[in-house]
Amino acid sequence: xxxxxxKTITGEFEEVIExxxxxxxxxxxxxxxxxxxxxxxxxxxxxxFKKYRILGACNAPYAHKALKxxxxxxxxxxxxxxxxxxxxxxxxxxxxxxxxxxxxxxxKDLEQVATEIGDKLKQVIARx
Numbered sequence: 287x288x289x290x291x292x293k294t295i296t297g298e299f300e301e302v303i304e305x306x307x308x309x310x311x312x313x314x315x316x317x318x319x320x321x322x323x324x325x326x327x328x329x330x331x332x333x334x335f336k337k338y339r340i341l342g343a344c345n346a347p348y349a350h351k352a353l354k355x356x357x358x359x360x361x362x363x364x365x366x367x368x369x370x371x372x373x374x375x376x377x378x379x380x381x382x383x384x385x386x387x388x389x390x391x392x393x394k395d396l397e398q399v400a401t402e403i404g405d406k407l408k409q410v411i412a413r414x
Contacts, residue, residue: 289387291404291411292380294372299337302377302414303369306341309413310367313406315343318364337371343381348403355395362387365407379414381407 295302307317319342327333342364352359367381384400384407 287383287386287389289383290380291383291408292378293411293414294376294378295414296375297377299369299371299377302379303339303341305414306367306369306379306410309410310341310343312413313410314345314347315365315406315410316346318342318344336373337369339369341367341369343367343407345403345406348399352396352399355399356391356393359388359391359396365403367407367410379411381411383407 297305310317319340321340321342323338323340324335327335343366344364349363352363362384365382365384367379370378370380372378384403385397388396388400
């Protein structure tokens with residue numbers, strides 16, 4: 287089982303970020319965090335790195351269900367979605383597979399939440 291869902295598309299990096307954010311919103315996710323890896327590596331290590339961004343996406347009703355089912359699950363939230371420049375105008379978008387990432391947690395109630403969130407994230411990736 288892959289630990290992520292992904293798709294490579296053509297486009298401008300910032301436009302892809304906007305499209306991903308819009309598609310996440312259609313599935314009930316908000317972007318709580320945005321880590322600009324390129325800028326961080328430049329600032330902290332003076333390293334030039336390809337355009338790479340991590341979006342921390344959260345679907346509040348599902349996050350609440352997950353936290354009620356397993357109070358330590360916050361260590362795995364929010365759901366990360368990456369957008370990275372691949373070259374030649376290609377941009378890869380990848381989202382965490384919650385089923386894969388939560389396999390270590392033995393909780394049947396959490397499995398259903400992870401399945402539903404995974405389906406939503408698959409839809410986001412498929413519509414790009």
